[in-house]
Amino acid sequence: MSDAPDNTFSLVITGAPYSSQAPQTALAFAKAVVDSGHLIDRVFLYGDGVHLASTLIAPPSDELHLPHAWSEFLTEHKVPAVACIASALRRGLVNQEEQDRYELGASNVLPAFEIAGLGEWVESNVKSTRTIYFHAGS
Amino acid sequence: METLIIIDQAPYGGFSGREALDMAFSLAAFDQPVSLLFTGAGVNWLRKGQMPDEIYQKSVEKNLSAAPVFGIEKLLADETSCLRYNLDKEDLPAGVVVVDTDAKVIASFTQVLFAG
Numbered sequence: 001m002s003d004a005p006d007n008t009f010s011l012v013i014t015g016a017p018y019s020s021q022a023p024q025t026a027l028a029f030a031k032a033v034v035d036s037g038h039l040i041d042r043v044f045l046y047g048d049g050v051h052l053a054s055t056l057i058a059p060p061s062d063e064l065h066l067p068h069a070w071s072e073f074l075t076e077h078k079v080p081a082v083a084c085i086a087s088a089l090r091r092g093l094v095n096q097e098e099q100d101r102y103e104l105g106a107s108n109v110l111p112a113f114e115i116a117g118l119g120e121w122v123e124s125n126v127k128s129t130r131t132i133y134f135h136a137g138s
Numbered sequence: 139m140e141t142l143i144i145i146d147q148a149p150y151g152g153f154s155g156r157e158a159l160d161m162a163f164s165l166a167a168f169d170q171p172v173s174l175l176f177t178g179a180g181v182n183w184l185r186k187g188q189m190p191d192e193i194y195q196k197s198v199e200k201n202l203s204a205a206p207v208f209g210i211e212k213l214l215a216d217e218t219s220c221l222r223y224n225l226d227k228e229d230l231p232a233g234v235v236v237v238d239t240d241a242k243v244i245a246s247f248t249q250v251l252f253a254g
Contacts, residue, residue: 014154014254047157047254086160118164125249126139126170135254 007038010124013049015136017066018059022134023052027070029132034077041128043074043081044121045113048136050083050093053113071112081113082120140171140211142247147254148179149198150190154254155183159201161251166209173247174205177216177239181223184215184230199231206233214243 011030015022026043033040045052057067074081083093088109089102095115099107109115125131143162145155165172176183188199205213215230216239227236237243244250 014157046161047154087157118161119168121161122164122168122170125141125165131249131251133251135252 007033007129008041008127009033009038010041010121010128010131011043011134012121012131013043013045013052013134014047015134016048016051017057019048020136022049022136023066023070024064026132026134027066027073029134030073030079040077040079042120042124043070043079044124045081045083045087046121047084047087048091049134050088050091053081053083053088053093053109055108055110067110071110074112082116083109083113084121085115085117088115139248140173140246141165141249141251142173142175142244144175144177144250144252145180145183146176146178146252148182149188150193150195152254155180156198156201158251158253159198162205162210163208169209171211173212173214174210175214175216175237175239175243177219179219179223181215181219181225184213184225184234186229186231203231214239 011026013022013026017023030040052067052070054067059065089098093109094104094107095109096107098115143158145158147155149155162172162174183198183202186199188197190197213234214237215234217236220236
């Protein structure tokens with residue numbers, strides 16, 4: 001018997017908050033993973049999913065604030081989260097480093113999220129038992 | 139562990155196909171076996187003579203021609219979809235294999251994912 005968890009999951013979110021259900025479904029799944037005693041290797045935001053990492057989302061107060069809800073989960077469970085750099089730059093999601101590099105007027109990435117390349121996704125793919133995709137659906 | 143990435147949407151109308159192709163190139167760059175399957179409207183990726191300059195897009199045809207160089211294992215095209223979109227086998231880019239996509243084809247991969 002090993003102390004290591006049996007299963008590790010990686011979550012890939014490609015659907016944007018408030019235009020798709022993907023980030024909320026992914027959060028419910030992530031909570032179930034942790035509650036069942038399994039481990040989440042990392043969360044990877046790809047395509048429109050990168051909008052989840054924005055500091056500039058302000059939904060009506062009676063709606064779930066998805067970027068904050070996700071940030072709280074990631075911080076509480078020490079789960080690394082990465083937004084794909086190519087997806088993020090195209091969609092106006094930049095951290096301080098990218099703001100400086102491209103001489104942009106602002107940065108807007110929540111501290112719970114890093115910006116990095118697809119190599120992070122490849123690595124999580126290899127390391128995890130399962131990689132689960134949360135798409136926008138068509 | 140071999141991954142199959144399925145592209146089932148026509149090129150240029152959306153971005154998910156291009157981002158799926160980036161995923162494939164990325165796996166290949168890290169020596170992870172990966173193949174692509176074009177099915178449904180996705181077989182239009184394989185059409186020759188694409189001229190997307192006028193809509194300020196890069197040619198996916200050119201992108202795909204680099205696939206073997208970058209180590210993508212197989213480029214598969216679904217036979218029924220090719221028929222539906224009037225793509226002759228002779229018109230497909232070199233190296234594309236036409237398959238009758240059934241459960242067996244899909245099951246031969248460890249991991250299967252869709253673009254967006």
